[in-house]
Amino acid sequence: MQPTFVLVHGAFANSFSFAPLQAELGLLGHRSVAVDLPGHGFAATYDRAYQAPQDLAALASVPGSIKGVTLADNAAHLIGILERAKRNGPVILVSHSRGGITATAAANARPDLIDRIVYVSSWAPVDLDVAGYYAEPEMASVDTASLGLAAAANPAELGLLRVNFRTADPAALAAFKAAFLADATDEEFLVFLNTFQPDENLDAGTPADRARAATWGRVPKTYVRLRDDASLPLALQDRLIREGDALTPDNPYDVRTLEGSHLKWLLAPAPAARLLAELAPLV
Template sequence: MNPTFVLVPGAWHLPSTFDLLRGELDAKGHPSIAVKLPTTGPEPRGGLREDAAAVRGAIEAVGGPVVVVAHSYGGIPATEAAAGLPGVRHVVYLAAYVPDVNESMFTIHGIPDPDDTDGLFPIGDDPRAQLYADVPDDVAALAIGRLVGQRVQPWADRVTRAAWHTVPSTYILTERDASLPVELQERMATHTKDVRRLPTGHSPHLARPDELAAILDEISARAGSAA
């Protein structure tokens, strides 16, 4: 059976961030769904546990083999959610965080937990440069207009289980990333068994969705044959 892609967005992003990629996957015959994370607006709530539950629910709803693709912050709830689910054939970390047990985004960066995790984390002064530097102007403008609030709490919450210990995984490293430092990506990629590289900024699903879909197509073929 052809695995279904379950796509997990990063901070501040809604499922629509994957529309272009889903179109490319659909053209290759791959079904896909994109997850709405509760901690991401327009009415953000909860923390990592709620986000992981949303990802886990999406995986379980497929009822067949799944390849999870997580972008940026999405790697944290995906790591928690995909552990122990027999339907998950592969996890793809797309310029994403790869936490181990008892790690959080803050600990990965070596930053102490904030005193207050109840508020929203600011997007930054220049999302165009930070997130979409190599994305076409019209696509970037639409993406910026779709950015929403993101709670701080899931960035401080620590992972209790890590899927990459038992599930085959791939890291797709973005070599011109202005958001997630390449050096940090290199370090986190050592947790995975396979590393691919794209000469893009932080959002290859918007900058080069066709090239990304080709990589995912190959991974899906391998994951399906290993089922």
Template sequence: MTKNHRTTDHQDDGRATTPRRGVLRGLGLTLGGVALGAGAGAAPAAAAGRGSGRPGTGPCTYVLVHGTHSAGAYWQPVAQELVLRGHRVVAVDLPLHGSQAFVPESYQRQDLEALATEPSPVAALSLDDYERHVTGVVRRVAAHGPVVLVGHSLGGATVTRVGEAVPELLHHICYMAAFCPSPVLPTPDACTAAPENADALIPLGQIVGDPEQLGVMRLNPRTGDTKDLQALHEMMCADYPDSVFRQRLGGIQTDESTTVYAGRAVGTPESWGRLPRTYLRFGRDRTIATKLQDRMIAEADARTPRNHFTVHDFPDASHLGPLDRAPVARALAELAP
């Protein structure tokens, strides 16, 4: 573990052209989970009062950001635990994800030849779109009390961008087995291609079509190919029973924008760097390798030597996190004021 962290051991931009190799490496980004919604007691963005741009004085709200090919439903087990502990929770669906997901017509028919070329509106999305969307949610909930912003995997890049944009509205930021880019590794693509991530699993045979032509990395979660299913299981959650893996696989979306992978997400010490931050480190992650997690933690700490990550270590957790999410919820609950 990187030195000088307080560590707790829990057992229980615009469009850029991405080289094909970088896109393929990008499959090492999270394949998110499945479940329902944001938890009882959370104020949906559409129903919340208008944000004033100033933090309110009410109860703490957790804003949870999912990873690639995923949705806010990934957070349901954690959200439920937090709500049962008395917190407010908003599990965000990023644009064209979750309740607004794009589903290719050819995917529904399982016409793999057509699926390889069917256009996707997801290709137009950038990290700017994700940041604007989540910042809008943060502005609204911050009017009612402190905000803890949490990102899983690719969601970490959005957390950094929002932390840079509105640090005054955030009480704490948290990265859960998530990308935390730096000047040396400024994008999720760069993080994924780092030597510390060399052991990450990338099921290349699962990519449908040409990502450079489609503008998305397209997967077929309904595949019946045993080899691909085994690779996805190992990559996502090798410690989960097959039945639970199939449930999680059912929550994967087909498309994620390659431009998002190439988006720069480097916070400055003056804005992002002034926020208290926590990292939930997963010790058996085959998507964002633990060595890469350690490097990102160390590089962030070097940039803000008076404000280091607090690290909670989950040594047996794979990329989707422990099957029992209660320990994760306990770690997050500690971040509330």
């Protein structure tokens, strides 16, 4: 029976970014579902202050629909989708970037719904939570200061993360491109940037949300390394793989590698679709 690929986006993203990948999977004969986590996609907030000409003062204070959304909310939403997908046969859960935190939480809670979990340069925390990894040597090359140039509000005051992806600040745009899509043209980068939504929730997980051997550890797992990723560097990806393997030595990662930056696999998805299609017979 053909599996269903359930695709979980990363921070500030949504199901729209998976459209080219879904087209490629469909042309290979595979069924897929792209998830919008709570407060994402058509449920996101795009205030008039975000439109041109922008009102940056208002943008810093206008409420956002994602305020108060927790990792538990994300996991519950994903589990509901996994339950529905599982009625049709095997499920391969694919996460990207921050979406890995939600995928891990879902696998911790309901491993019975997942036949294989795939992390594509994705957070799969084992020894630390995400904030802890940012203080580690593997993340030292990430220029968080420059990425913060487009911050549009104080998270503590607004109750969410807000980034002005429509900024014209050349330094901020250069930082975004270097971190996420350095191997694209400027035009491709700007197109992709305009698929991002300005708001993201604050809850990136706690020690209780790390991978658990008794549940998450039962699920067959693949880690797809993105070789040229500057926002989640290869050294950190490899560390997450080592930690997962140490947690479940009898169920190690199946490790694959794709060329390209953090977002290139979504912009030019044919190699990723072929890789995912290779996993279908394993479930």
